[in-house]
Amino acid sequence: MSCKTFDGVLTKTRRTLAFGMSLSALIFMVVYADLPQIPYLYGLVSKPAILLPKYRDPTYGTWIPSPRGVVDADLWNMFRTCHPDFSPATGGSDGRDKEEEQMIRGRKVASWEWILEDGKPPREWDTEAFIERSLKSRGGFVVIGDSVAGQMMSDLQTLLGQHRGDHPRQVTERIELEDNNIFISISWVTLSPKNPLFERLLAKPSLAEVPRARFSDPILTMYRSDNLLREGELDDILKSVGMVEPLNREAHRAKADWRQGLRNISMAASWPGELDTIVIVNTGPHYSPLHMMPANDDQLIKSYEIVIKKVYDFLSAPPVPMLAFFRATSPAHQNCGAYSQPVLSNSSAAENPAPEWHNYGWHIFPEFNQIAEKFFADQNSTTTRYLDIWPLSVQRPDAHTGWNVDQFDCLHWCQPSVTAWWVRNLWHTIQEEGL
Template sequence: MSPLEYYRVPGSVRDNVDIVYKGVDSAASEPQLHGAPHRQRFLKIWRIVGYLLAGTLLRLVYTQLTEPPPVVPLSPPLVVSLPPPVLSRPSPARETKSNLSPPTKRFASLSEGRWVRREGPYTQADAVRDYGAEAADVRGEKTALLVTSWTWSPMLPGRVMRDWDGYDFAKRMLNSEIGLLIAGDSISSQMMGALGSIGGAPAMLSVTRYDPYEVGTAPHNPHTVVRNNMVPSTLIEIALKRDSEWYPRLRKELPHVPESRFIEPFARGVRHDTLVDLPELKEMVRGLGKIPQFHDEGVRFIRTQDWKRYLRPLSSTPGWPGQQKSIAILNTGAHIAPSQLGLDALTISKLHPLMAREIMLFVKAIPRLHTMYRSTAPGQPRCPVFRKPVYPAPPFADHDKSKAYGWGAFGHYNEIWGREMDRLSPTGLSDDLSGSLVFLNVTDMSLQRPDARAIKRINRPDCLHWVLPGVPSHWIRMAWHVIGELDEGRV
């Protein structure tokens, strides 16, 4: 027994026992207690209890040092169920590449192409089918049929121009707030007259032409269908006849369109030779340091019907489910000439950007409106000598008549309007992104058709206006293609 073990024995035991060592390494290396038997038993019990307590303590320490801490199960993560975000789908016009294209680029390929003659002999029945009217020309029926037997074929990459359908056109325009508005000079009036021919049979549509030389709104020969009439009108309105075969069909296919919309015209042509009202035009001229003279003001050569009033009521929200955008086709140029305004060519060149800015800022601020500006094609002297289209378009021929009317500058004016449109709307969209701006370039395709110019009299060729429906009807078809592309959100 070691000394340490000895001192661990209680004092009362140490005083009454004798310790005898028998060797430390022997199996009997434990003290021999001499005394009463009960004292020996007590010492053995005390020793056993000590061993047990020490072993228990050692096990606890070992467990704390070697075993990993118990894994406390975590509560499952809190999952919050949120509704999916509501993403408003943008209109097609905001989804496509066309949004990034300026007005002069969006449909540029539509104006690149050539005229193609229809196959087979062309008859008056064919003219009625294609144009809604028989061909007529002062040079005779043969020439008239030859002129109308050509169709415009643009170089659309991988596509063809949209087929014209008078019923679909009426349906599309009735499903918008005002339909179609064509505003401009006498050539725009001819465009509207061509629409009156190809739009549909007289039994379906009423085409009302107002007095061409009166500045009022009193109708002249109301409900007169305009067919092959070169004389420009102050106002032309096209509406659906209530007793036509189209009416019940359209009423069924457009159930959300209010009845009042079917009563109103779905297309209007308004004569305004300068687009900018004369008081504003005079202020622009004064701003350029010039004195406006306007030789033809107040006479029949300058007419200024209020075209803007048809656009001012346009609302920013659809008036019924599925309502489509209204359409405006604008043009000016032929009357912004030295001979009529009493201004030099340089001043007129400076005037055009101001006019373009005034008009484009007005239309691009109007919600839910697609606006096309149609380019101006100059007249072509010596037009009576042509009997078929010319490809490529012949170069502009300067002439005393063209000098007087400033025809030679029309190309420059077109560039100015296109440049201003691109600058004011680089994306080709309106201010609130609900409408579009498009430069409808018809210059080259029109210059390919000196044979289709109006003659009036053999000894006095016009060479600026057109035999109707003729070339202006193809402008309508081009615009119809643009409308379809805009509606579908394609370039």
């Protein structure tokens, strides 16, 4: 065979091998490879740049001085929620100038503003937009929880225009008391027909599909439910984690039936373009050694997970189109009376706010939050979310209610202050994400 003939055979063989290898590679890619990625792997087209989310997360940030807060404090006139140190042990006030001292401290506590990590504040509160968003859903906004949740509800009412001394009321409230006629069990807030916004919202094209009757239904509701479940359910759950004795019935537990309330909302007729009812739910402060006696910490933590799972299961398959936010349990600070301004996030007061053990369960709030976050922060869920207000709140040991009767209340908050920013951050999230 001549060299020329041999070279031709060799070339043909190479071509055959090359074709076979190319065909094998193509078959491999078709069978095993991620087909949409093939053009990028071989440089046929430029891979698009990864776009960062536009959503501005309000969870993390810092507190800065704000004179606007002092104006809010005067307008809200809720100084009785903010007590100076009246304790006899520290030579506290004899009470003759109590109201003036409350006003001074209330203004000081309110004079701080939450700024996000980008150095800008959350989106501005918009009363008209909030009410419009509420009217676009059957249930509006629903708050479920204990007295701390009640403070958030109170701030919502005030932001909607219900200030002390305002006449006529811009919103009207109807309440249902518990059997003892002391604690509010359910509270409904409705847009007053006397409110200038009423006719304007009624005429808005964006609300044209909303039934006329919806304008007379609540825009904001609160169910006072300290533990979210009834005592019989709690007994069964605690028994399953090893508690032998039944739950102590002497500890007060508000137990408005929020589940039935949400079912009742579902009975109203829907309409084209109806949006989700927004639910903000929490439990924790009443899930404590004192309130859940005789449960120990281990039983509390194990049973709390069962409770949250039960609540999550209900809210993840709601009876009405709904988006439920589980609000993180806010921190309580030991020795809160020693602080007169916010602290840094890496300070000892922020990193270890509670004592090693506390009768009201302050020490296990972080574990409760981990459990709630595990369920409600599911990125794939379209019905549940986790509203993390811990980082914002833990930097404010100075903002607690303060001296109350015969001890420091280091769990509840002065108003307006921390809880008002929970409301603003919730509204910021709804606006940013178009919820």
